[in-house]
Each structure stands twice: as C-alpha cells, then as structure tokens.
Amino acid sequence: MIDEILGKARLNEGYVVELTRSLVKVPSVNPPGDESEIALLVGEELEKIGFKVNYVEPSPKRVNVVATLKGEGDGKTLLFNGHLDVVPPGNLENWSFDPFGAVVKDGRIYGRGACDMKGAIAAFIGAMKSMVDANIALKGDVIIHAVADEETGGKFGTGYLVEKGYAKADGAVVGEGSVFNRIICLRPAVRGLCWIELETKGKAAHASKPWAGVNAVLHMAMILSALKDFKLKCPPHKYLPAPTISPGTIIRGGVKTNVIPDRCIAHLDVRINPGLNDKLVLEQLNNLFNVLREKEPSFSVSMKILNYAPPAEIPEDSELIQYAKWAVKYVTGEELKLKAGYGSNDSQFLINRAKIPTICGFGPGDHQLGNAHGPDENVSIDILNAFTKIYSLLVYKFTTSS
Ligand SMILES: [Zn+2]
Numbered sequence: 001m002i003d004e005i006l007g008k009a010r011l012n013e014g015y016v017v018e019l020t021r022s023l024v025k026v027p028s029v030n031p032p033g034d035e036s037e038i039a040l041l042v043g044e045e046l047e048k049i050g051f052k053v054n055y056v057e058p059s060p061k062r063v064n065v066v067a068t069l070k071g072e073g074d075g076k077t078l079l080f081n082g083h084l085d086v087v088p089p090g091n092l093e094n095w096s097f098d099p100f101g102a103v104v105k106d107g108r109i110y111g112r113g114a115c116d117m118k119g120a121i122a123a124f125i126g127a128m129k130s131m132v133d134a135n136i137a138l139k140g141d142v143i144i145h146a147v148a149d150e151e152t153g154g155k156f157g158t159g160y161l162v163e164k165g166y167a168k169a170d171g172a173v174v175g176e177g178s179v180f181n182r183i184i185c186l187r188p189a190v191r192g193l194c195w196i197e198l199e200t201k202g203k204a205a206h207a208s209k210p211w212a213g214v215n216a217v218l219h220m221a222m223i224l225s226a227l228k229d230f231k232l233k234c235p236p237h238k239y240l241p242a243p244t245i246s247p248g249t250i251i252r253g254g255v256k257t258n259v260i261p262d263r264c265i266a267h268l269d270v271r272i273n274p275g276l277n278d279k280l281v282l283e284q285l286n287n288l289f290n291v292l293r294e295k296e297p298s299f300s301v302s303m304k305i306l307n308y309a310p311p312a313e314i315p316e317d318s319e320l321i322q323y324a325k326w327a328v329k330y331v332t333g334e335e336l337k338l339k340a341g342y343g344s345n346d347s348q349f350l351i352n353r354a355k356i357p358t359i360c361g362f363g364p365g366d367h368q369l370g371n372a373h374g375p376d377e378n379v380s381i382d383i384l385n386a387f388t389k390i391y392s393l394l395v396y397k398f399t400t401s402s
Pocket residue numbers: 083116117150176
C-alpha cells in the first residue's frame with residue numbers, strides 16, 4: 001500500500017513543480033490582500049481530485065478554500081492548513097528573477113511565495129492526488145484549508161474559519177517552512193506575538209524655553225533605550241528562542257520645529273513563549289517604567305495592546321509527531337529533528353481556539369536558504385518532492401489509525 005502511494009507520488013513530481021509555479025505566478029500580495037484568483041486555482045485543482053470545495057469570503061476578495069475529501073470509515077480527520085497570501089516583493093532591483101515568473105534554476109523554483117508557502121500547498125495537493133491515483137480508500141476525512149490573510153494576522157483567514165466553526169479535525173498540520181539548511185525538521189511550537197502602542201505625555205511650550213515644557217519625545221527615547229536591553233522574565237523553552245522586544249518599530253511625535261512635543265507614540269513588537277501572556281508582559285513593562293519614573297517624576301506613559309496572539313505548542317509525544325517521524329524516516333532515511341523558528345503563525349488559532357493538536361510548522365520552506373519575505377525567495381524541488389511523499393504517508397497513517 002505504502003509503496004503504491006510513493007510510486008504515484010514519484011509520478012506526480014512534475015505535477016507538483018508545475019502547480020507550485022502556477023501558484024507563484026498569481027500575485028496574491030498582502031497588503032492589500034486579494035486571494036480570489038489563487039483560491040479559484042487551488043479549488044479547481046482540488047475538485048479534479050475529488051474534494052468537495054467551498055469558498056469562504058469574509059470580506060470582498062479575501063477568499064479561503066475549505067475543501068474536504070470524505071473517508072469511507074470512522075478514521076480520524078486530518079486538516080492541512082496553508083496560506084495563499086504573500087508579502088509584497090519589495091525593491092525589484094534586489095531580485096535576480098521576476099518575483100512572479102516562477103523561474104526554475106539549479107533545482108529551485110524562484111519567486112515570491114515559493115518558500116512561504118505556496119510550495120507546501122502544492123505538496124498537500126500532490127500528496128492527496130497520489131492517494132487518489134493509488135486508489136487508497138481513506139478511513140477518515142482529509143480537509144484542506146488554503147487560507148487568506150496569514151501575513152497580516154489571519155482575521156480574514158484561519159482566525160475567521162476557526163471562529164465560524166470550519167476547523168474541526170483530530171489533528172492538523174500547518175505547512176509553514178520547517179527546513180533548516182536542507183535538513184527537514186518539524187516545528188512543535190511557535191512564539192506568540194504582542195504588539196504594543198506606548199504613549200508618553202508631556203507639556204507643550206515654546207521651544208525657545210525648553211525648561212517651560214515637558215518633552216514627550218525625550219521621555220519616549222528614554223523608554224526605548226531602556227527596552228533595548230530589557231529581558232522579559234519567562235521560563236526557558238526546549239525549542240523556542242527566548243522572548244524578544246523590538247522597541248520603536250513605529251514612532252510618531254512632535255508637530256512643529258519650535259514646539260516642545262507634548263505627545264509621542266511608539267510601537268513595540270514583543271515575541272513571547274509559553275509561560276508569558278499579554279497581561280504579564282504589561283506587568284513587567286510597568287515595573288520597568290516605575291523605575292524610570294523614580295528618576296524622572298514628570299514622566300507619564302500609557303500602554304495599549306494592538307494585537308495579541310498567544311504562543312502555541314503541540315505535546316512532543318503526540319500521535320501526529322510520531323507519524324511524522326516515521327514518514328520522514330521512510331522517505332528520506334533520516335531521523336526527524338524538532339526545531340523551532342522565530343516567527344508566529346496561524347497554528348495558534350488551531351491550537352488555542354479550535355483546540356486541535358497541530359504541528360506548528362512542517363513544510364518545504366527553508367529558513368536559511370529559502371529567503372522568505374526577501375528577494376530571490378525560492379524552494380528546493382527535491383525537498384518539495386520529499387514533502388509530497390511525507391504528507392501522503394502522514395495522511396495514510398493518521399486517517400487509518402484507530
Ligand atoms: Zn508563511
């Protein structure tokens with residue numbers, strides 16, 4: 001059975017490469033965000049294999065594909081999740097290739113989204129096509145969510161599908177890149193993110209008499225430089241890098257050259273691990289601000305959370321991880337390593353809100369060589385083909401297990 005599946009997956013290698021290229025050629029750039037064309041392409045491909053396809057559009061042009069292939073028994077349901085949107089290509093002068101040309105060179109496909117993460121979506125589809133081509137009768141259902149809006153937080157994508165009850169499964173795989181310098185790994189956890197707006201308040205005055213005012217920009221500068229070396233207290237995690245703070249990713253203050261600014265706004269990007277949450281982050285920052293206030297009594301600062309996504313993780317002994325280890329060993333002969341990346345992703349919705357055991361990242365994108373979000377983004381064709389096989393074995397094992 002397994003060798004029949006792998007035989008079909010080998011025959012589908014060219015199909016997966018061409019499908020990845022077709023997906024890269026559709027510029028589903030977010031912002032502004034328009035997944036309508038690419039969703040249709042993915043939906044039509046899934047229909048050809050036998051999936052029942054629904055399009056869910058929470059806002060005009062923000063289209064999610066929700067596709068189901070029904071199993072013939074009472075096996076478990078597996079959900080694959082991948083995002084259709086990509087970040088803008090940035091400065092074209094830094095690219096050696098057309099970002100939407102999907103050029104193939106030296107065993108790699110180049111273009112925006114090749115690594116993050118259209119290759120994974122093509123591999124999901126290739127894996128399912130191989131199952132169907134091999135006439136495998138699945139016991140459980142397979143659901144594919146090809147979603148909108150991951151790159152700007154997911155409220156029109158996975159967040160919406162979870163909120164509306166579309167995400168129901170016994171296990172899920174988010175196909176975000178998990179290859180580190182050509183080595184296939186699995187991401188069992190993701191950091192959470194907490195975006196904070198700080199506001200300092202001062203007192204406006206004529207700038208020719210600086211002592212008459214309170215300069216809110218200077219107070220903000222004091223905070224931002226204190227934050228540069230500030231470490232959030234958090235229990236260490238076996239895989240995730242320690243929490244980070246990037247202070248002053250946006251800053252606004254002052255209205256005129258000769259007026260002492262009475263207000264300054266700055267944003268912080270904070271990434272956290274299990275053991276921390278938004279409230280604890282605010283508490284620790286407040287303690288720091290209290291120390292600053294002792295030095296500078298006129299100091300006034302407030303904080304507002306702009307966006308919060310908690311960290312998420314799957315237990316290491318979960319069935320899905322055991323099957324993934326087996327599938328990688330079978331296909332590549334290598335032992336699968338668990339390793340975490342720096343970013344946050346849609347798995348937090350599936351784990352924290354839909355309560356589905358979810359692999360936070362398991363896909364062909366390479367963290368060192370793939371250049372996700374940068375120029376000359378690419379994916380290795382060999383690794384893409386390996387993932388098509390790995391996904392098909394994972395589906396087989398999970399949906400037929402009891
Ligand atoms: Zn991504």
